[in-house]
Amino acid sequence: MQISKSLKRLIYWQLGIPVTLLTIGIYHGLMQTIYRSGLIHQNSFAHLDYYQGLTLHGVINAIVLTTFFAVAFGHATITFYLKSEPNKFISWLSFWLMAIGTDFAAWAMLSGKASVLYTFYPPLKGHPLFYLGAALLIVGSWLPLFDWARMYVHWKKSNRETKTPLAVLGTLVNFIIWFVCTLAVAYEVLVLLLPWALGWKPTVNVTLARTLFWFFGHALVYFWLLPAYIMFYTMLPKLAGGKLFSDLAGRIALFLFLIFSVPVGVHHQYSDPSISQGIKLFQGLLTYGVTIPSFITAFTLAASLEYAGKKRGSKGLLGFFKKLPYLDPNRYLFAYMICGLILFIFGGLTGMVNASGQLNSVVHNTAWLPGHFHMTVAGPVFLAIIGMSLYLYSTNSGKKIFLPRLNVIIPYLWLIGILIFSTGLSWGGLIGEPRRTNLGLTYLNPKNELFTPEWVPTTMLALLGGIIMTIAALFFFIVFFGTMFSRKKVQAQLTLPVSEALHDEKRIPLFDTFKPWLVTMAVILVISYTPALINALKNPGPGAPRFTPDSPVPQETSNTIK
Amino acid sequence: MPEMDPSEKKVLVTTGIVLMLFIFSVLYARNRNNDLPECIPYNKTYTEPKISKIDDSTYQVFAVAKMWQFEPSKIYIPVGSEVDFYVTSMDVVHGFNIPEKNVNLMAVYGNINKTTVKFEKAGVYKITCHEYCGIGHQSMQAEVIVNIPLNK
Numbered sequence A: 001m002q003i004s005k006s007l008k009r010l011i012y013w014q015l016g017i018p019v020t021l022l023t024i025g026i027y028h029g030l031m032q033t034i035y036r037s038g039l040i041h042q043n044s045f046a047h048l049d050y051y052q053g054l055t056l057h058g059v060i061n062a063i064v065l066t067t068f069f070a071v072a073f074g075h076a077t078i079t080f081y082l083k084s085e086p087n088k089f090i091s092w093l094s095f096w097l098m099a100i101g102t103d104f105a106a107w108a109m110l111s112g113k114a115s116v117l118y119t120f121y122p123p124l125k126g127h128p129l130f131y132l133g134a135a136l137l138i139v140g141s142w143l144p145l146f147d148w149a150r151m152y153v154h155w156k157k158s159n160r161e162t163k164t165p166l167a168v169l170g171t172l173v174n175f176i177i178w179f180v181c182t183l184a185v186a187y188e189v190l191v192l193l194l195p196w197a198l199g200w201k202p203t204v205n206v207t208l209a210r211t212l213f214w215f216f217g218h219a220l221v222y223f224w225l226l227p228a229y230i231m232f233y234t235m236l237p238k239l240a241g242g243k244l245f246s247d248l249a250g251r252i253a254l255f256l257f258l259i260f261s262v263p264v265g266v267h268h269q270y271s272d273p274s275i276s277q278g279i280k281l282f283q284g285l286l287t288y289g290v291t292i293p294s295f296i297t298a299f300t301l302a303a304s305l306e307y308a309g310k311k312r313g314s315k316g317l318l319g320f321f322k323k324l325p326y327l328d329p330n331r332y333l334f335a336y337m338i339c340g341l342i343l344f345i346f347g348g349l350t351g352m353v354n355a356s357g358q359l360n361s362v363v364h365n366t367a368w369l370p371g372h373f374h375m376t377v378a379g380p381v382f383l384a385i386i387g388m389s390l391y392l393y394s395t396n397s398g399k400k401i402f403l404p405r406l407n408v409i410i411p412y413l414w415l416i417g418i419l420i421f422s423t424g425l426s427w428g429g430l431i432g433e434p435r436r437t438n439l440g441l442t443y444l445n446p447k448n449e450l451f452t453p454e455w456v457p458t459t460m461l462a463l464l465g466g467i468i469m470t471i472a473a474l475f476f477f478i479v480f481f482g483t484m485f486s487r488k489k490v491q492a493q494l495t496l497p498v499s500e501a502l503h504d505e506k507r508i509p510l511f512d513t514f515k516p517w518l519v520t521m522a523v524i525l526v527i528s529y530t531p532a533l534i535n536a537l538k539n540p541g542p543g544a545p546r547f548t549p550d551s552p553v554p555q556e557t558s559n560t561i562k
Numbered sequence B: 001m002p003e004m005d006p007s008e009k010k011v012l013v014t015t016g017i018v019l020m021l022f023i024f025s026v027l028y029a030r031n032r033n034n035d036l037p038e039c040i041p042y043n044k045t046y047t048e049p050k051i052s053k054i055d056d057s058t059y060q061v062f063a064v065a066k067m068w069q070f071e072p073s074k075i076y077i078p079v080g081s082e083v084d085f086y087v088t089s090m091d092v093v094h095g096f097n098i099p100e101k102n103v104n105l106m107a108v109y110g111n112i113n114k115t116t117v118k119f120e121k122a123g124v125y126k127i128t129c130h131e132y133c134g135i136g137h138q139s140m141q142a143e144v145i146v147n148i149p150l151n152k
C-alpha cells in the first residue's frame, strides 16, 4: 500500500538511527572478546574503557535497537493490516522523546559518566542524564500504544465478526506487556534513582530497586521476542512457500505470553538476599508456564515448514528440511528467520536451565549467561530485527538490495559465529568464568597472580566466534548502507509477506478480546508480586548512599552533579 | 476447541508431561544439593568480618565485600567442616561465587545473604566476585583454604 511521506520518513529514521548506533555496539562486542581472551591486558582501548564499552554494548544493542525497532515495526504492521495511518503528531512526538532520550544517555555513556552497565544497579550511580534519557526513551515508546489502541477499537467497531489480524494482535499484546512492565522501571528510575543521583535523597533501597528492575527486566525479553514471533507466525510460512499450520495456535500463544511474561521476574533474583525462598520457588514454577506457548509455537512453526517442504515435493519424515528456500536471495527474510529459529532451540534449552533455582546457582552471573542470551536476543531477535529493517527500508524506499547474494549468507555466517561464541562462553561459565569482567587484566593475564589457565580455551573459542559474528555484522552494514545510498529503482510501497492459514479456525470470541486476559494478567501479577515487594520493603536495613565506579568512598550528598 | 488437529493434541500432551517433569525435578532437588539462599532480615552484627568456630566441624563466616576485596580474604577451615556464610556489602553490589561448591550469592548493601555448604575435600576454593563493582572488579577474589585435618 502507499503511505504518506511523513510516515515513510518516520520509519526510515526509526530504523536508520539504531542501525547506525549498532556499529558502536558491534565494535565493542568484538573488543570484549579480545579483552576477555587476554589478547590485550588493558583497562581501555582507543579511549573506551572496558566497562564503559560494555554499558554501550548492552544499552545500544539490547535497549535502543530493540525499542526503536519494535515501534517502527508496530507502525508498519498496524498501518498495513488496519489500512490506516497512525496519528502524525503522536508518532512524531514519540519519536522525538525517544531520540532525545537516546542522546542524553549516549552522552552520559560516551563521556564516561555512566559506566554502570545496562542494568544500572544502585548504589552504583550514573550521571542523572543517563536515567533521564532512559526514562524519555521508555515514555516515548509508550505513546504509540494508545494511538494504535484507538485505531484498533475503531477498526473493531466495523469488523465485529472478523478475527483481529494476528500481526495486529501480536503488536498490541507486545506493547501492553511493555507498558505494564516499564511502569515498574519508570518508577525505579524517576522516583528512586533520579532524585538520589541528583543528591536530593540521601539513600536508596537497593533490593527494592533490583526487584522493580527485574519486574521490567524479564518482560523485556518478551518485548524483544514478540516482533520476531509475529514474523515467524505471519510471514515465515509464506516465505517458505507454505501456509501457517494453525491461526488459532498463534492467538493462544500470544495471550499466554501476556499472562506469563511479567509475573516471573524474581527468577533473576534467585541469588539475592532479603527475598524469601517461597516467592522465588513460586515465580520459578510460574516461569515454566512459558513452556506452553513456546511448545505450541515450536510445533506450529515446524508443522508449517513441513507443509511448505511437502508442497515443494519433499519425501519422508524429515525430507522437508532439504526443500526449503535457504539461499534464495529474493527471500532473504527466510534465511534470517530460519537461522534465528535454529539458534532459538539452544537459547530456549539453556533458558530452561536458568529458570531452575538449583541450576541457577551453578550458572548465575557466569559467562554462561551471555552464552545463553546471545542465542536469544542476539539470535532470533537480532536476526529478525536486522532482516526486517532491511526489508522495510528497501520496500518503503523502492530501492533494491545492495549485493543480494552476500545478503542471504549473512545470517548463516552469524549462526556459525554465535554457535562457536556461545559454546565458549557456556563452557567457561560452567567452570566459573565470571561475566561482566575484563578478564584480560587479571584472570587471563599470565603475569598476574590471579591467572586462571582453565579459561584460556573457553575465551579463545568466544574470540573466534566473536570474529565471525563481527564479519557477518560488517557484511550487514555494507548491505544496509549500500541499499540506503543506492538509487530508487522500483515503486515504493509498504508491504509485508502475508501467510494464509492452513487451519483457519472460525472466530472464537475469547481469543479475540483483551478484557479477560488483562484481568487474569493483573490478578496473577498481584498474587506474584505483592509478597516480593513486601519482602523488599521489610527485610533490608539502611539504604545505600551514592558510589561511583572509581571509589569505595560514597559521594557527599551536597555534591549534586558529577 | 474446534477443529483441533490430532498432532496438536499430541503436542499438548507432550508439553504437559515435560512441564510436570520439570516441576517434579525442581521440587525434588530442593534441599538436596544446594538450595536457594536463606532470607534473613538485616542485622548490623553481620557487617563485621569474622570467622567463628561453632564446634569442631561447624564454622560461621561473616563475609563482607568491599570495593575491591573480600574480608576475610583467606578463610582457613578443617576438612569436612560445614560453613554458614553470611554475606553483605559495604558499598556497591558484589558477587560471591565459589564455583566448585555451587555457592552463588549476591552481596548487597543493607542486606544479609546466607547459605550453608560443606567442604569435604581438602583444597583451595576460590571466591570470585562475579558482579561488576567498579574499576577494580576484575581483581576481586578471595580463598577458602581447606587444609587442617579434622581432629576427632
Ligand code: HEM
Pocket (backbone or CB within 6 Å): A026, A028, A029, A030, A032, A033, A036, A054, A055, A057, A058, A061, A062, A117, A118, A119, A370, A374, A377, A378, A382, A434, A435, A436, A437, A438, A462, A465, A466, A467, A469, A470, A473
Ligand atoms: C559481534 C557481535 C557480538 C559480540 C562479539 C558480542 C560479545 C559480547 C560479550 C563477550 C559479552 C560479555 C561481556 C562480559 O560479560 O564481560 C556481551 C554481552 C552482552 N551482549 Fe553481546 N556481542 C555481540 C552482539 C550482540 C548483540 C547483537 C546483542 C543484542 C542484540 C548483544 C547483547 C548483549 C548484552 C545484552 C550483553 C550483556 C551486557 C551486560 O552484561 O551488561 N550482543 N557481548
Ligand SMILES: [Cu+2]
Pocket (backbone or CB within 6 Å): A217, A218, A219, A221, A264, A265, A267, A268
Ligand atoms: Cu527472565
Ligand SMILES: [Cu+2]
Pocket (backbone or CB within 6 Å): B094, B095, B129, B130, B131, B132, B133, B134, B136, B137, B138, B140
Ligand atoms: Cu566485582
